Amino acid sequence: MVTIKADNRSRVKLPDVKPGTVFELNTRGSGHFSLVEVVPKKLDVPLVKPVRRKNGLYMLPVKVDRAEIIAAIRADRDSR
DSSP, X not given: OOOOOOOTXXXXXXXXXXXXXXXXXXXXXXXXXXXXXXXXXXXXXXXXXXXXXXXXXEEOSSOOOHHHHHHHHHHHHHHO
């Protein structure tokens, strides 16, 4: 069992944790705490970079179906 001591600013140094790691804090009362690392979801969203034409307009290099865009937006909203 490893014991950890908080400093005067209530900070705790955890071994083997990189700076910037995000944790979820769960308190169970009477001094029991649980930290769970939050892992971000990987999104399978294609990245399309617009191309500037000679007339100053930006166009997409691939054809994108409007119905697919609407379905993706609705699926993203429903997942939240």
